[in-house]
Amino acid sequence: MITWNNLDTLASFKELEKVERVNLVEAMTGESGAERVKNYSVPMAEGLTYNYAAKQVDDKVLAALAKLADEAQLAEKFEALYNGEVINTGEKRLVLHHMTRGQLxxxxxxxxxxxxxxxxxxxxxxxxxxxxxxxxxxxxxxxxxxxxxxxxxxxxxxxxxxxxxxxxxxxxxxxxxxxxxxxxxxxxxxxxxxxxxxxxxxxxxxxxxxxxxxxxxxxxxxxxxxxxxxxxxxxxxxxxxxxxxxxxxxxxxxxxxxxxxxxxxxxxxxxxxxxxxxxxxxxxxxxxxxxAQFLDGAAAEDVLSKNKDVFKNPAMLDALIGVYERNVLGYPSTAVLPYSQALSRFPAHLQQLDMESNGKSVNRFGEPVDYSTGPVIFGEPGTNGQHSFYQLLHQGTDIVPLQFVGYKNSQMATDVVIQDSTSQQKLCANVAAQIVAFACGKSDENRNKNFEGGRPSSIIIGEQVNPGSLGALLAHFENKVMFQGFVWNVNSFDQEGVQLGKVLAKRVLAHETEGALKVFSDLLNI
The missing domain is CATH 3.40.50.10490 (Glucose-6-phosphate isomerase like protein; domain 1)
Known part of the structure; x- marks a missing residue:
């Protein structure tokens, strides 16, 4: 039997809060870091891999997250969703987007x-x-x-x-x-x-x-x-x-x-x-x-998301690590950083996907929750972001978890060798360097040049952006958002937050305004 409970009532969450924090700088330095990169990864569909070596987790944290997945019944709730139960409680509707690409x-x-x-x-x-x-x-x-x-x-x-x-x-x-x-x-x-x-x-x-x-x-x-x-x-x-x-x-x-x-x-x-x-x-x-190839890639990733073993379910694991970062480590935002120009608008899509789904302060029953839910999502493709907001990510006062996406090969297969490496190699070198730089940092007596490190990231690595791998990438994030909504006990499938502004805009256009709304309308010559 499925039960829907708030995160802070779960025994496994209380246990997770007590697990010793990971020193990411130590964990990612030297041979320890090399072993993590080799071992902390999960295969995805269409040749993609989710690697979480540079996340602030270890075997103890991961074991606690697995317990949380079991107690929160994440696999069972997904099964209920794709078998047609009314999961969208706000609008009393089924949730069937998975069925557009396959029957689970x-x-x-x-x-x-x-x-x-x-x-x-x-x-x-x-x-x-x-x-x-x-x-x-x-x-x-x-x-x-x-x-x-x-x-x-x-x-x-x-x-x-x-x-x-x-x-x-x-x-x-x-x-x-x-x-x-x-x-x-x-x-x-x-x-x-x-x-x-x-x-x-x-x-x-x-x-x-x-x-x-x-x-x-x-x-x-x-x-x-x-x-x-x-x-x-x-x-x-x-x-x-x-x-x-x-x-x-x-x-x-x-x-x-x-x-x-x-x-x-x-x-x-x-x-x-x-x-x-x-x-x-x-x-x-x-x-x-x-x-059709795009749909097949999404369907294949959906199948992986059915797995009850969290360490064989990349979307569920990604979701749980995100919950740990949000609710235990206290990080309020996440940056999505695709090192592929083809994904230039993918972060904008994920902003809506994530923030419209889990930007909620009441649970599935309309009761206020006493913990943080969806993070702020932002991002740009690399290496443009490196010359923009990475300064804050490296040395700012807030730690921002990072979600990199990188590919071994370009789409056009048009490249040039400059200083003994191709443009694609330079692109990949940058993402590899950023992961380690964020995690390990660099000590310097000049405080302006000191990097404390300890900035967690994950990376999804693929061969190339193509229809199948794009479908798998999309489904991964859709399912990640869904699992996080389950953990937070919110309804990820309605969006009442977009309605109030629409209602007031209609009043403005009908000239049915008063107070501040009327003054702002007058200032804008409506």
Missing amino acids: GEAVEADGVDKRAFYTEQQAKIADFANKVHAGEITNGAGEKFTTVVQIGIGGSDLGPRAMYLALENWAKKNDTFKMEAKFISNVDPDDAAAVLNSIDVAHSIFVLVSKSGTTLETLTNESFVKDALKNAGLDASKHMIAVTSETSPLAKSDDYLAAFFMDDYIGGRYSSTSAVGGAVLSLAFGPEVF
């Missing part, structure tokens, strides 16, 4: 349909549509092929799909699977839509409107912006637009769209990259086969 357990029926069959049906419809667009069977009003796809959406309808597109764009070009350039319009700021529209040939562009409800203010505003641009160009907007929405939304059967593909309420926006939300734009951009 029992068949799940909701709304009178088999949900795995529903998702695969939508993927098949998207694949058929994309293939017809690429073959010139679906064209613009003049019978000409589309060359650009533009996604219109905000939040999870933008951040995840945009990050995935940018991650695979160069890989697809190198591997001859690049079909169409993709652009994204998300911000209600008119400059966002205007900039995109000014950069494309609207006559040869197909637009993907993403709105589950069909009522999202920012998205519908940008749709109107796009429709005006098409009208001004003498084009029929209904020949240039498709919708990704729910079957019950006003967009579902509208003649304003060439086609409609469906999602449902069981997949939150930040978990939707493997659904039709990511499927339409990525299949049009790279081809359905590439999207």
Whole structure:
């Protein structure tokens, strides 16, 4: 029987708090550090490896974390989730994003349909549509092929799909699977839509409107912006637009769209990259086969996340170490640092994934919690970050745990040898050096040049950013966030925190304001 208890009521957590702290400088120096690097790692799917040697843990801490995983019933709660229990208690919904890429357990029926069959049906419809667009069977009003796809959406309808597109764009070009350039319009700021529209040939562009409800203010505003641009160009907007929405939304059967593909309420926006939300734009951009490889990578990582042995479950172990850092060591934030330009927007996606999921101060029953929950997430790709905020990470007053991602090979296989090493080797040398520099530090009599070390990090290492490894990386972080939500006893699948601002914005636009809200509205000439 599953029980949902607050973290601070668990005996294993109290035991974890009493375990002796690890001196990371000593642990990572000399032969001790070399042995840790060899031994403190877990295989992931698609050739990835999660290495936590430079984390502030040892065998005693890890044993206590394993006990916490058992007492918190992390594996059992994941099993309940993928078998269709109502895990999203805030909205009283199932949580089924894993089912967009595979079936981990029992068949799940909701709304009178088999949900795995529903998702695969939508993927098949998207694949058929994309293939017809690429073959010139679906064209613009003049019978000409589309060359650009533009996604219109905000939040999870933008951040995840945009990050995935940018991650695979160069890989697809190198591997001859690049079909169409993709652009994204998300911000209600008119400059966002205007900039995109000014950069494309609207006559040869197909637009993907993403709105589950069909009522999202920012998205519908940008749709109107796009429709005006098409009208001004003498084009029929209904020949240039498709919708990704729910079957019950006003967009579902509208003649304003060439086609409609469906999602449902069981997949939150930040978990939707493997659904039709990511499927339409990525299949049009790279081809359905590439999207299928992406799904396969995510599915393979999901299978690893079922393992009840925490030391064979990289997402669960990553999650537990993060809880230890947040709730025992007291670190309030985490930096995500991908040493791959392809992952330039991946930290932005993880900001939403993590902070929208676990940025909660009440538990699953609406009761206040007396401990910290989700950390602040930020990051940039290396080596840019080294010349930006790494100063604070190395010598600032706060210790910030670090999550590196690095790859042995580039995507384009275009490189140059300078001073006896390639650019890719220089990139990898930097990430290796940073891990040790953060952990071990360097003593110097000049205090400005002294590095105390003891700054923990982990790294996920892969061969190359490709569709399969990207899917596995995405699923790892999705499952990490889920497991941390289980430990903290919060609902990681609603996001009421985004609602209040929307409500007040509507009042401002309706000129139903008073007090500070009215004054700010006047200052902004609304």
